[in-house]
Amino acid sequence: MITSTEDMLATNFKQDAIFLPLPEAFCFQEVLHYLSRSSIEVLHYIECNKIYKLLDLNGDMILIEVSQSNDSTLQITFVDKKPTSKVDIQYIMQYVNDWLGLNTDLLRFYKLAENDPLLKDIVQRYYGLRIIGIPDLFEVLCWAVIGQQINLTFAYTLKRRFVEAFGKSYEWKGRSFWLFPKASQLNEDAIEQLRKMQFTQKKAEYIVGIAEEIKSGNLSKKLMLHDLKKAERQLLSIRGIGPWTAHYAMMRCFRDCSAFPIGDVGLHNALKRLLNLKEKPTLKEIEQMFIPWSGWEAYVVFYLWRGLEDVE
DNA sequence: TTCCAGGACATTT
């Protein structure tokens, strides 16, 4: 049992590669599938079952390659520059751990689902699927705001424009790898720039507003992590962040398994299809339905989203 | 062409 990243570091740091122990119920193919959803994704790149992702180590950019080396081990290698300090190694391990959700005890969710008529099949079909995280608070909030009330394809287009306009990139073998922009990289005239990229006026204002909150220090993942109830209230107090966005962020950034974006259109469609309903279920019906899954709402939603992708 | 999209907020009933 791994007790700390310090232990992991001592036992797993060997030269040019990091080996991360994998928990029970982890499916790398599901990671690859999820991360391959969009052909215009700019925050990672996938080739030959390997994920390439640019990380920011306090201003130093390092490109990592993540692959599965065996049943119980994930391998991280450095394709170009290598980290030079233990702190950097630790940061990378923690990032990947958090990104892929390796700390979640999925078996508890499966215990809950094994005799559930609605979940039984779906958790078997996607066994080992974990919520892919968005560890950076600014990134998850921007992505959620972008995704409000537009189709995912267009959302990816907007995200790409946003990242390429405000973020930093790193070239390797003729390919560009991008970092999601920091809040500090946006200023007042960002609103105008975002409008030109076809963000709505409101979304442009929301994103710049969120950047201000983060820059001022009001909004900080570190400060919010210890009290998720308070974190939710703080998120909801920000313009542009409603219940769906707050819970989406709790689910993918804070890794709150009980986060529940109940108003999600995809969720509604998934339930309608799964239960053969003529109309989408009402919010009250969904609340009732989710009572037995208390504590794991985020995972139920994530699996239902996953199921949507295999229709037709 | 129509309808809807991984909502939030303002306005009206």
Added chain:
DNA sequence: AAATGTCATGGA
């Protein structure tokens, strides 16, 4: 308190 309107554009 609950329904309705508005944003604002692309994708199917």
